[in-house]
Amino acid sequence: MVSLxxxxxxxxxxxxxxxxxxxxxxxxxxxxxxxxxxxxxxxxVTGPEEGSGRSSVCLGLGAALADAGNxxxxxxxxxxxxxxxxxxxxxxxxxxxxxxxxGKSPELYAxxxxxxxxxxxxxxxxPGSVRAAASERLxxxxxxxQESRDVVLLDAPVADRVLESPVFSGGFDGVLLVVHATxxxxxxxxxxxxxxxxxxxxLLGVVLNGCA
Amino acid sequence: MVSDGWRQGQRDDFTLFELLNALWGRRVLxxxxxxxxxxGSLIFSLYQEPAxxxxxxxxxxxxxxGVEGSETQAQETIISVATEGGLARNAMRRAGWxxxxxxxxxxxxxxxxxxxxxxxxxxxxxxxxxxxxAADSYARTFVEEVERLGGQRxxxxxxxxxxxxxxxASLPDGRSSPRPVLYGxxxxxVGLSLGGAVAVALESRTRRWRGARDAELTLRAxxxxxxxxxxxxxxxxxxxxx
Numbered sequence: 001m002v003s004l005x006x007x008x009x010x011x012x013x014x015x016x017x018x019x020x021x022x023x024x025x026x027x028x029x030x031x032x033x034x035x036x037x038x039x040x041x042x043x044x045v046t047g048p049e050e051g052s053g054r055s056s057v058c059l060g061l062g063a064a065l066a067d068a069g070n071x072x073x074x075x076x077x078x079x080x081x082x083x084x085x086x087x088x089x090x091x092x093x094x095x096x097x098x099x100x101x102x103g104k105s106p107e108l109y110a111x112x113x114x115x116x117x118x119x120x121x122x123x124x125x126x127p128g129s130v131r132a133a134a135s136e137r138l139x140x141x142x143x144x145x146q147e148s149r150d151v152v153l154l155d156a157p158v159a160d161r162v163l164e165s166p167v168f169s170g171g172f173d174g175v176l177l178v179v180h181a182t183x184x185x186x187x188x189x190x191x192x193x194x195x196x197x198x199x200x201x202x203l204l205g206v207v208l209n210g211c212a
Numbered sequence: 213m214v215s216d217g218w219r220q221g222q223r224d225d226f227t228l229f230e231l232l233n234a235l236w237g238r239r240v241l242x243x244x245x246x247x248x249x250x251x252g253s254l255i256f257s258l259y260q261e262p263a264x265x266x267x268x269x270x271x272x273x274x275x276x277x278g279v280e281g282s283e284t285q286a287q288e289t290i291i292s293v294a295t296e297g298g299l300a301r302n303a304m305r306r307a308g309w310x311x312x313x314x315x316x317x318x319x320x321x322x323x324x325x326x327x328x329x330x331x332x333x334x335x336x337x338x339x340x341x342x343x344x345x346a347a348d349s350y351a352r353t354f355v356e357e358v359e360r361l362g363g364q365r366x367x368x369x370x371x372x373x374x375x376x377x378x379x380x381a382s383l384p385d386g387r388s389s390p391r392p393v394l395y396g397x398x399x400x401x402v403g404l405s406l407g408g409a410v411a412v413a414l415e416s417r418t419r420r421w422r423g424a425r426d427a428e429l430t431l432r433a434x435x436x437x438x439x440x441x442x443x444x445x446x447x448x449x450x451x452x453x454x
Contacts, residue, residue: 011442022442029437036436057439176436181421186430190416193431197219205436208427212441 012087015060016114018067026060029207030068033061033176037204042142042172044077044156048192052180053209055083058155059113066116070150074113075106075120077138077154077168084155085121088113095123100137105144118149139171159192163199174204181211218432231412233429237422238411245410246403253399257390265388266343268351269330269379272358287324290358290373291331295322299357300350307342307349320350330378340383347381 014020018027033040045061047054055076062072075096076084085092090111099106099120110118145152154172162168162175169175175196179189189206196203235242272290303309304316321334333351337343355375362373421427424435 014442022439025437025439029439032436036434053439056442057437060439061437177431177433179421179427179431180419181441183419184421185417185419186421187416189427189431193433197433203219203433205434206427206431207437207439208421208424208435209439210441211421211423211438 011056012059012113015056016063016117018063022060023064023067026064027067029057029061030064033204037174040151040173040204041146042152042154043204044154044162044168044172044175045178046156046159046162046168046175046192047178047180048159048184048188050081050158051183052178054078054178055087055155057176057178057207057209058153059084059087059117059119062117062119062151062153063114065151066114070116071148072117072151072153073107073110073120073145073149074117074153074155075142075145076122078157079122079125080157080161082122082125084119088119090121092121092123095121096138096141097123097125099123099141105148106141107145107148120145135167139167142172159196162201163195169196169199169201174202176204176207178207178209180209183210218434229429231408233426234412234415235408237415237426238407241414242404242407242411245407246400249399249403249406250396253395254392257392257395260390261338262387263336263338263389264340264343264384265334265336266340266347266381266384267335267379268333268347268377268381269325269328270333270351270354270358270375271330271378272373272375274373287329287331290361291322291324295354299353302357303346303350303353306353307346309346316346320346322350322354333381335381336388340387344381344383348377351377351381 014022015026017023033043045054045058055078058074062074066072074084076082077096079097082092085095088111094109096106096109098104098109106120107118109123110120113119142152142154152172154168156162156168156175159177177189177193177196193203193206272287274287274290300313300317300320303320304313309316319336321332323332323334324330325332331354333347333354335343335347335350337346355377358373358375362375421430424438427435
């Protein structure tokens with residue numbers, strides 16, 4: 001672990017706190033997911049467009065699963081727009097790209113965001129790493145992470161990028177689509193859902209984020 | 213386990229549920245457009261003067277001397293010759309018409325009916341009695357004029373005629389226009405269609421989701437979670453738990 005003392009902002013603190021008003025909805029999401037589909041050990045979380053709240057949903061779902069006694073890892077796979085480390089006010093000096101490069105477990109580059117929940121930032125993004133993050137090496141890295149974690153949640157790129165990558169679209173137990181209740185156009189969400197299903201992606205369902 | 217049925221359905225078509233969902237989501241818009249058109253049609257009806265139509269039938273028996281099979285042409289010739297000159301003025305006087313002759317001309321039509329072979333005289337007026345009286349007066353004046361001209365042999369002396377009012381004008385059952393109820397129903401139907409089309413177009417472009425049911429109907433996929441807006445929760449701390 002890089003650090004045991006992350007300093008998340010107020011919003012992230014609320015997402016991670018199971019006793020907050022957001023704890024209930026994220027618990028419901030975790031329960032629905034597991035009761036409908038059984039054990040899900042790796043899950044790619046995507047959205048029709050940027051800004052739907054994939055990272056928040058990953059963290060909230062991860063916190064709910066961790067609160068239920070699971071060991072959970074959230075991995076920032078969005079190398080084009082790394083975001084998770086920013087939510088915690090951290091630097092992005094080490095993370096997934098290091099693990100992909102040197103073959104070590106990404107847990108070495110993770111920090112603990114809440115009890116039972118570790119977060120793996122993207123790490124530095126040199127040229128070519130975006131392609132590496134969508135390759136078989138990512139699959140191997142996630143499998144290595146699963147040895148120590150019950151559930152791995154991947155903060156994946158947007159749906160178009162997921163469709164371009166066989167690893168994201170078919171390498172994990174399923175895909176969750178996050179739409180934002182005031183930012184995501186219905187047409188874009190419908191198109192993304194149709195495209196994912198047409199491509200044979202195991203779309204498990206939708207999360208409606210940011211509801212009034 | 214969630215049934216996989218939702219993955220296998222045809223996703224290209226637009227279902228009735230989606231249509232109803234879109235209409236319900238924009239019900240104020242749809243209702244507003246329909247109401248506006250209904251009100252517009254009612255106001256239009258109020259400002260329109262009432263129109264009563266009365267009709268009389270005249271039978272004319274033209275005989276074209278030396279020419280066969282040209283009865284329709286002969287009727288048209290009779291109508292043309294008979295309605296020239298002072299026929300309208302005489303009919304106006306007989307009907308007690310006080311408005312302008314142009315107005316009288318505008319309201320009367322004289323046309324042959326191909327099915328019955330009769331000439332139909334139709335008059336539109338603002339009261340039923342005035343319509344009946346004017347149509348009847350015109351028909352009778354027309355008959356008198358045809359008979360007068362018949363004696364003179366029309367169309368260069370090749371046409372002999374006799375005429376008779378076969379069906380005098382009667383009081384119309386109701387006014388032919390405006391019909392506020394009919395106009396209102398039609399305007400309402402047009403308004404619902406128009407508002408519905410606009411609602412569907414807007415709904416596909418909107419970024420406003422009304423909830424899990426809306427998302428499920430729009431995406432045809434199960435909604436596993438609904439996460440509230442953090443900022444709104446901040447504004448309503450009483451909703452917090454623990």
